[in-house]
Amino acid sequence: MCKQLIICLIIFGLLIGIPSAQARLVHHWKLDENTTSGDDIAVDSVGGLNGDIQGAQSVPGKTGNAFSFDGTDDVVTIQNFVPPQQGTVAFWIDPGFGSSKQRIFGAGGDFEVIVYSTGIVRNELFAGGSGTLQSNSGAVEPGQWFHIAVTYAYDGAGPSTALEVYVNGELDVVGTAGEPSVPTDTTLLLGHRAGATGGEHYGGLLDDLRIYDHVLSGAEIKALANPPRMHALDPNPPDGAIQEDTWVNLSWTAGDFAVSHDIYIGNNYDDLKEATNESEIFRSNQTETFIVAGFPGFAFPDGLVPGTTYYWRIDEVNNSEPNSPWRGDVWSFSVPPKTAYNPDPADGSEFVGPDNVTLSWTPGLGAKLHTVYISDDYAEVNDATVGVPVGSATYSAGPLEREKVYYWRVDESDGLSTYKGGIWGFTTPSAAGAPQPTNGTVDVKHTQILSWMPADNANSHHIYFGMDKDDIKNATPDSPEYKGSKASGGEIYDPGKLAWDTSYFWRVDAVYNTAPDNPVKGLVWSFVTADFLVVDDFESYTDDDTAGEAIWQTWIDGLDVADNGAQVGYLQPPYCEDTIVHGGSQSMPLLYNNTDGVTNSEVVLPLTANREWTAESVGELSLWFRGSSANSPEPLYLVISNTTGTPAVVAHGDANAAQLGNWTQWLIPLQAFADQGINLTNVDKIAIGLGSKGGVVVGGLGTMYIDDIRLYRLRSAP
Numbered sequence: 002m003c004k005q006l007i008i009c010l011i012i013f014g015l016l017i018g019i020p021s022a023q024a025r026l027v028h029h030w031k032l033d034e035n036t037t038s039g040d041d042i043a044v045d046s047v048g049g050l051n052g053d054i055q056g057a058q059s060v061p062g063k064t065g066n067a068f069s070f071d072g073t074d075d076v077v078t079i080q081n082f083v084p085p086q087q088g089t090v091a092f093w094i095d096p097g098f099g100s101s102k103q104r105i106f107g108a109g110g111d112f113e114v115i116v117y118s119t120g121i122v123r124n125e126l127f128a129g130g131s132g133t134l135q136s137n138s139g140a141v142e143p144g145q146w147f148h149i150a151v152t153y154a155y156d157g158a159g160p161s162t163a164l165e166v167y168v169n170g171e172l173d174v175v176g177t178a179g180e181p182s183v184p185t186d187t188t189l190l191l192g193h194r195a196g197a198t199g200g201e202h203y204g205g206l207l208d209d210l211r212i213y214d215h216v217l218s219g220a221e222i223k224a225l226a227n228p229p230r231m232h233a234l235d236p237n238p239p240d241g242a243i244q245e246d247t248w249v250n251l252s253w254t255a256g257d258f259a260v261s262h263d264i265y266i267g268n269n270y271d272d273l274k275e276a277t278n279e280s281e282i283f284r285s286n287q288t289e290t291f292i293v294a295g296f297p298g299f300a301f302p303d304g305l306v307p308g309t310t311y312y313w314r315i316d317e318v319n320n321s322e323p324n325s326p327w328r329g330d331v332w333s334f335s336v337p338p339k340t341a342y343n344p345d346p347a348d349g350s351e352f353v354g355p356d357n358v359t360l361s362w363t364p365g366l367g368a369k370l371h372t373v374y375i376s377d378d379y380a381e382v383n384d385a386t387v388g389v390p391v392g393s394a395t396y397s398a399g400p401l402e403r404e405k406v407y408y409w410r411v412d413e414s415d416g417l418s419t420y421k422g423g424i425w426g427f428t429t430p431s432a433a434g435a436p437q438p439t440n441g442t443v444d445v446k447h448t449q450i451l452s453w454m455p456a457d458n459a460n461s462h463h464i465y466f467g468m469d470k471d472d473i474k475n476a477t478p479d480s481p482e483y484k485g486s487k488a489s490g491g492e493i494y495d496p497g498k499l500a501w502d503t504s505y506f507w508r509v510d511a512v513y514n515t516a517p518d519n520p521v522k523g524l525v526w527s528f529v530t531a532d533f534l535v536v537d538d539f540e541s542y543t544d545d546d547t548a549g550e551a552i553w554q555t556w557i558d559g560l561d562v563a564d565n566g567a568q569v570g571y572l573q574p575p576y577c578e579d580t581i582v583h584g585g586s587q588s589m590p591l592l593y594n595n596t597d598g599v600t601n602s603e604v605v606l607p608l609t610a611n612r613e614w615t616a617e618s619v620g621e622l623s624l625w626f627r628g629s630s631a632n633s634p635e636p637l638y639l640v641i642s643n644t645t646g647t648p649a650v651v652a653h654g655d656a657n658a659a660q661l662g663n664w665t666q667w668l669i670p671l672q673a674f675a676d677q678g679i680n681l682t683n684v685d686k687i688a689i690g691l692g693s694k695g696g697v698v699v700g701g702l703g704t705m706y707i708d709d710i711r712l713y714r715l716r717s718a719p
Contacts, residue, residue: 027085028212030077030191033065039583041627042662043068043077043191048212050189051630051662052079057192062208063093063146070192072099072204080630082108082189085214090114090126091150091225095206098143103203106210107194109186114151116141116203126153127162128178134164136173143205148226152216155183165216170226172219230257231327233315240332244311245366247304247336248295251313256327259317261288263326266300266313273312273331286318307366308338339365339420341394341411349524350427351434355401364394365413365420371396372419375409379474379522382408382424404431404456404511406521426524431457433509436526444531447501448610451494456511456521461486463510463520464494473506474525486512501617502532534611534619536687536710540585544574551576552589557605566594566702567602567690583625583664583708593659593691594702595635603640603690611712614671614681620715622669624689625708628659633701635659635691639667641674644685649677652695659691659703670715 028048034040036059043052056075057068068077094105098118107113107125115123120142123135141147150167162178188195191210192203211225235254238244255262267273267282276282284292284300294300294311305311312333316326343363346353364371373396374388388410389396401407407429411422428434435454438445455462465473467482476482484494499505506527510520543550552570559565570576570590577587593602614622626637637658642648651673655661675681689707692698 025214026211027088027214028210030210031065032062032068032208032210035059035066039664041581043079044663045079050079050082052077052189052191053629053662060206062206063095064209067093067095067206067208068191069206070203072097072103072202074202075192076202077191079189079191080187082187084108084112084126084184084212086127086183087154087215088126089150089152089213089215089217089222090211091148091213091217091222092210093146093148093206093208094141095146096141096143096203097205099204100200102201103205104190104192104194104197104201105203105207106189106191107197108189109184109194109196111182112184112186112189113194114149115201116205122149122151122166122168122173124151124153124164124166126151126164127155127184128153128164128182133178134166134174134176136166136168140166140168140173146206146208150217150222150225154216163216167219167222167226170223230254231317232256233259233262233317233329236313236315236332238334240330240334242334244305244334244336246295247307247366248293249305249311249334250291250293252291253315255290256317258319258322258325259327260320261286261318262290263316263318264292264313265316266292266294266311268306268309268311270312270331270333273314276314305336307336308340310335337363337366339367339413339415339418341365341368341371341413341422344409344411344425346425346427348425348427349440349526352430352432353401353407353427354398355403355429358398358401359395360398360409361395362411365415367415368413368420369416370414372412372414373409374412375407377402377405377407377521379408379424379426382410385410388412401429403429404458404521405429406432406523428524432521433459433462433511433523436507436509438528440524440526441528443529444533445499445528446535447499447530449496449499449528449530451496451507453492453509455489455492458513459489459511459521460514461488461512462492463512465508465510466494466496466505467507468503468505470506470525470527473508476508499530501530503530504528505530531711532713533623534616534712536608536611536622536624536712537589537606538585538709538711539577539587539589539707542577542587544576546576555606556589557607559602559604564599565601565603566596566599566692567604568592568594569604578706581627581706583627583706585708588627588706588708591689591691591705591707592702593635593705595633595692595698595700596702599692600698601690601692601694602635603688603692603694605640605686605688607686608684612684614684614712618714619712620671621713622671622710623713624667624710625664626658626661626667627664627706627708628661629703630660630662632659632703632705634699635701635703636693636695636697637667637691637705638689638695639669640686640688640690640694641679641684642686642688643680643683646678646680648686648688649674649679650694656696659705664708666719671712 041054059066060069101118105114113125120139125133152165154163165175166173186195233253237252264284265276295305315329319325341362345361372388374385408426413420433456437452464484465476465482509523512520542552556569558569559567578590582588634657637653
């Protein structure tokens with residue numbers, strides 16, 4: 002093994018936090034969470050001090066994701082933070098200079114780092130007031146990533162704290178704080194400073210925040226700012242690119258220790274992800290950092306196929322290194338189809354226009370001429386051979402009629418052949434629309450009632466329903482898919498019990514007494530049923546307690562019950578939680594208070610539907626919960642009962658489940674209840690609680706969030 006590789010692997014060990022006498026990483030917030038997917042906890046992968054994300058948003062970062070702070074009120078709150086008396090804080094920033102002074106993070110005025118609009122980074126670690134140290138002006142600027150490392154060495158008694166500021170691995174300034182001070186605030190804020198009031202919030206990006214328990218050397222800090230690259234990077238064409246040709250030259254930047262490269266190219270993502278050098282889509286091992294595809298003698302010798310997405314992966318190889326090969330990411334590029342695509346308005350759009358409607362699309366591969374067809378008659382558009390030729394990918398349809406469904410098609414010509422386009426559709430205002438469930442919805446319940454908004458002037462509507470899209474599209478009142486007519490004011494249809502995990506299609510035609518034999522044919526809508534039974538998804542509750550729709554009117558809590566400390570829902574609207582949710586738009590807040598002699602806090606749902614827990618061969622109960630590190634660690638449990646007999650209790654395996662700050666799925670085999678004597682064919686109630694029924698009570702209070710209680714077939718739960 003070469004000396005350079007040995008040194009770089011040591012550096013790599015430092016980067017991933019391998020403990021040593023020289024480098025002990027005590028906290029590491031990678032900030033790779035995905036807030037758009039519901040992540041609301043910033044995980045400290047080393048020290049366990051996870052933070053509550055309050056407003057900060059995930060964006061692409063220097064490595065993985067980063068957090069974007071808005072400069073107004075976004076923070077991440079980290080409790081019980083006690084910094085070492087000497088150490089190094091390292092992180093990446095892409096600053097925004099929206100205000101002159103911004104606090105990147107801080108735990109009181111004695112432990113914070115500040116950035117100024119002049120490009121100065123200020124080190125206030127174990128130092129306050131005028132005794133701080135700041136970088137040179139212009140050290141950082143907006144629009145690019147900078148690696149910052151700030152060090153401090155407090156001797157425990159004064160009279161000074163040694164300070165350093167590094168920018169991109171280079172020492173920018175070194176000095177001594179004349180006014181050393183010890184932090185007393187144990188709350189660390191990212192995006193501001195604990196204890197500070199008013200503005201001065203950080204507005205910019207922050208990534209990969211690390212805290213070490215000693216002052217890193219200059220070489221160690223340089224290594225953090227310039228980590229070795231083990232994998233291939235910089236794909237060309239870029240990941241997700243559109244390739245406007247039927248061949249491609251793929252290239253990349255080699256990893257730092259690559260001697261050669263294993264190359265995989267195919268048109269199936271899963272195949273690429275799992276491929277080995279024994280797979281059919283393994284193309285070669287070579288030293289060059291480029292390869293051609295789509296020519297004879299190469300991958301896809303007959304050319305790349307229009308309308309196809311291709312995937313590729315580069316594994317870096319060094320046979321002298323036991324960790325080789327370093328598996329690469331799966332990248333992709335797409336060859337556009339010969340036909341027009343990406344219509345605007347999108348297929349299925351509602352209430353478009355009707356004035357000054359402009360149609361546009363993305364041209365097919367190699368298209369030189371476009372021919373447009375539009376009508377309110379589907380068959381006319383489908384069968385038309387004479388349209389309007391246009392040279393650009395837009396067409397002014399002019400003013401259209403209200404209360405209509407329009408269909409349109411674009412044929413593309415590359416000078417040699419003409420490629421007939423698909424047929425797209427949209428409605429104009431006042432047409433029948435707004436289907437429930439919305440078009441394309443998945444995980445629809447099996448007893449779904451269909452509804453829609455009627456056409457303004459229609460007297461009735463014809464309903465078509467079935468499992469084949471083309472059958473629904475072509476159905477007439479003589480077809481088996483025809484389900485009858487609904488008079489105006491009765492815009493609902495009950496299709497009966499629906500099959501599991503099945504696609505359904507439906508259509509609503511508006512019928513007018515002035516032309517009863519010529520209804521306005523509706524768009525085809527679709528939905529997919531769930532592969533589970535819903536016990537409660539918390540979406541049906543409202544704030545209308547007068548109508549009996551509040552969550553606390555269905556779930557029974559401990560109100561006026563001396564030995565039950567539970568409260569379901571909030572005391573004031575909105576009663577359900579509408580921000581901290583796992584799925585849909587609401588979750589159930591469960592507030593527990595096991596104090597003053599109370600040992601259980603429990604909420605109960607009497608079941609009125611889905612009482613048969615053997616239907617469709619279900620075998621697993623799933624629910625999602627989220628707690629908080631601020632909660633008292635009361636044991637979490639679930640209870641199932643019949644109308645008679647002893648209820649069955651199952652406790653969560655983690656006695657500290659109430660303190661888990663991320664959404665966590667709890668799967669319970671139904672056999673666990675059957676083994677305790679529960680008749681699963683007629684379940685009467687389900688209860689969720691915290692307290693002595695689940696284990697040893699600590700005594701305390703907190704708030705849990707519950708969502709998406711479902712029944713799955715065994716091993717089918719996600």
